[in-house]
Amino acid sequence: MKKKDIEKFSTLFKVLSDSNRLSMIQHLCGCREANVGEISRCCSIDLSVVSRHLSKLKNVGVLSAHKKGKEVYYDLNASDLAKILRELADEIEKTDCCR
Amino acid sequence: MKKKDIEKFSTLFKVLSDSNRLSMIQHLCGCREANVGEISRCCSIDLSVVSRHLSKLKNVGVLSAHKKGKEVYYDLNASDLAKILRELADEIEKTDCCR
DNA sequence: TTCATACTTGCATTTTAATGCAAGTATGAC
């Protein structure tokens, strides 16, 4: 693992380390997609806070977004996220075997 | 995923989100085990800082520790960590399929 | 028991992130 990867994982984990953001991810697991207002109501978090959290999740590639009229819908990039987690798991165990 | 799991993952990811801690984990990937002083020198981080970081990593189960005389050796619980990451990956994809 | 080494902990400081209100922008309805 290179220095650049450490920063990458640090950034990803930082984004995944907030329980409000994890709640939103969980909510998005259960539905195809959701807009900002829905998530705000559903998770009982201020709209502006939700907006910023979603934006962070999008920036690291955990979510995707698209506009429908006035609304912005977010959906989970589940397979991408799962892939990254599995690759990291492999790497940790691979290096472990070298002992 | 339950509320309790969200807290669990939030805690784990918080611990994994610091780049100094990731550097230490990486160092421990490459060697069987290392003591506090070795890691401090190797990663160029103040000894007291290393001590606290290692303690946090131990508290969430990422590392184990044992004393050898005056020294405290830490080693990576690689398979445990890999397992947690894979389980989360499965869960994310499983729920994704339900759409 | 005295000393040196290895580590931990207390504390103050600094850094980083989350929060929520208010003001701003974007879009569609009329």
Next chain:
DNA sequence: GTCATACTTGCATTAAAATGCAAGTATGAA
């Protein structure tokens, strides 16, 4: 065009975490 809705962004506040020095504890050696 005006208006209402949906979201974003600026800003100040609050909260949480990282840092490093200094003082403390633990252990083995002499």
